[in-house]
Amino acid sequence: MKREIGISIYPDHSDPKKDQAYLELAASLGYTRLFMSMLEVTEGKEKVKQKFSFIINIAKELGFETILDVSPRIFHELEISYDDLTFFYELGADGIRLDQGFDGNKESLISYNPYQLAIELNMSNDVAYLENIVSYQPNLPYLYGCHNFYPQEGTALEFDFFVKCSERFKKFGLKTAAFVTSQTATMGPWEVSDGLPTLELCRHLPMELQTRILFATNLIDTVIIGNAYASEEELRAMAAVDRYKLTIGVVPTHSWNDLETKIVEDANHYRRGDSNALVVRSTQVRVLYKQEENPAQDNAHAFERGAILIGNDTFGQYKNELQIALTDHEDPRKNQVAYIPKEEQILLDFMKPWTKFQLIKK
Missing domain, CATH: 2.40.100.10 (Cyclophilin-like)
Structure with a gap:
C-alpha cells in the first residue's frame, strides 16, 4: 500500500486564513491527508457546516483526503444519525473516524453508506474489535484504521502495545494511520497539549525521526502531524523522509x-x-x-x-x-x-x- 503523510487542523480553535496557508504549504510539499476533529464542536449544525466545509473544500482542491473525528455526542449535538451520513457528505469529507465503537454489525452496516465515505476505526485497543466487525462482512475497502493521539505527557502508547494493536489491522490489509507531534505547534483539540503523538517514545523527538520510526515498523501507511501548526522547517524535513527505505x-x-x-x-x-x-x-x-x-x-x-x-x-x-x-x-x-x-x-x-x-x- 502506498504511504502518505498528513496534517491536522482544528477549526474550532484556529484562524481560517492561517488554516488555508498551512494547507497550501503542506500540499506543495506532498502532504495528502487531512485530519479534523469534531469532538469539541458546540455550535449549531449550520455554523458547524459553514466552518468545516470552508476548510474541507480548500483541502479537496489541493488534493487532500479529509477524515473527520466524530463521537456519539457529536451526532446527538448535531441531531444526525449514524444511519444517514448525508451531513458529512455535504461537508465534502472523505470519511469519518469513529472515536467510539459499536457492536460490530453497526460498523459493518455503516461501511456500506451510499456516499462511499471511509469509516475509520480506532486502532489503539488490543482487543478483538476489528475481528468482530469483519465477522459481519463489512465493506473492507472502505474500512481504515487510525491510532489515537495522547495530549498528556506519559500517557501515549508503549511500543510493544502499539505493535500488537497495529498487527490486528494490518493482517486484514486495512489502511492504517498514526500520529507524530510537532515540537513547535501548540494547537490541539483540548487545553492540555504536551504534544500529540501516538507513541510515548516519540513525544520529544524531532518530527522527521518520529516519522521514520513509524514507517520503519511496516505497520503504518499514513503518518499524520497531530498538532497545528508545525513549522515550515519541520514540514519540509518530514516531507523529505523516504517513506519506504529505512534511513x-x-x-x-x-x-x-x-x-x-x-x-x-x-x-x-x-x-x-x-x-x-x-x-x-x-x-x-x-x-x-x-x-x-x-x-x-x-x-x-x-x-x-x-x-x-x-x-x-x-x-x-x-x-x-x-x-x-x-x-x-x-x-x-x-x-x-x-x-x-x-x-x-x-x-x-x-x-x-x-x-x-x-x-x-x-
Whole structure:
C-alpha cells in the first residue's frame, strides 16, 4: 500500500486564513491527508457546516483526503444519525473516524453508506474489535484504521502495545494511520497539549525521526502531524523522509575522506540475508571498492552498539565492508567512521535480513 503523510487542523480553535496557508504549504510539499476533529464542536449544525466545509473544500482542491473525528455526542449535538451520513457528505469529507465503537454489525452496516465515505476505526485497543466487525462482512475497502493521539505527557502508547494493536489491522490489509507531534505547534483539540503523538517514545523527538520510526515498523501507511501548526522547517524535513527505505542518521567521528564518504553514503546498502547478532553487514561496497586502500585508524577501542565501521587494509577480503555494531566488541581490523545517536538506535530493531537502508550524515 502506498504511504502518505498528513496534517491536522482544528477549526474550532484556529484562524481560517492561517488554516488555508498551512494547507497550501503542506500540499506543495506532498502532504495528502487531512485530519479534523469534531469532538469539541458546540455550535449549531449550520455554523458547524459553514466552518468545516470552508476548510474541507480548500483541502479537496489541493488534493487532500479529509477524515473527520466524530463521537456519539457529536451526532446527538448535531441531531444526525449514524444511519444517514448525508451531513458529512455535504461537508465534502472523505470519511469519518469513529472515536467510539459499536457492536460490530453497526460498523459493518455503516461501511456500506451510499456516499462511499471511509469509516475509520480506532486502532489503539488490543482487543478483538476489528475481528468482530469483519465477522459481519463489512465493506473492507472502505474500512481504515487510525491510532489515537495522547495530549498528556506519559500517557501515549508503549511500543510493544502499539505493535500488537497495529498487527490486528494490518493482517486484514486495512489502511492504517498514526500520529507524530510537532515540537513547535501548540494547537490541539483540548487545553492540555504536551504534544500529540501516538507513541510515548516519540513525544520529544524531532518530527522527521518520529516519522521514520513509524514507517520503519511496516505497520503504518499514513503518518499524520497531530498538532497545528508545525513549522515550515519541520514540514519540509518530514516531507523529505523516504517513506519506504529505512534511513538512519549517523554522526561522523572524524572528517571523512573520499572513500569513507562513498562507502557510508552509498544508496544501495542492504543487510546480508545470513544475519548475525554482532553486526549488520553491507557487503557490496567491499566489491565496489576492493582496490581502494584504507589504512587502519580509529580502531583501537571498543565499538559500542550503533558504531559505523569499515573494514581496513588488515581485514583481507572484508576490506571496505560496511558494518553497524549491534553488540559491543573490539576488532582492530575495523575503522570506526561514525555512530548512530541514542535516539535513533531504535531503528536498528527494524534491520531485518535483506532490509534496504541508507545512512544519512547528521
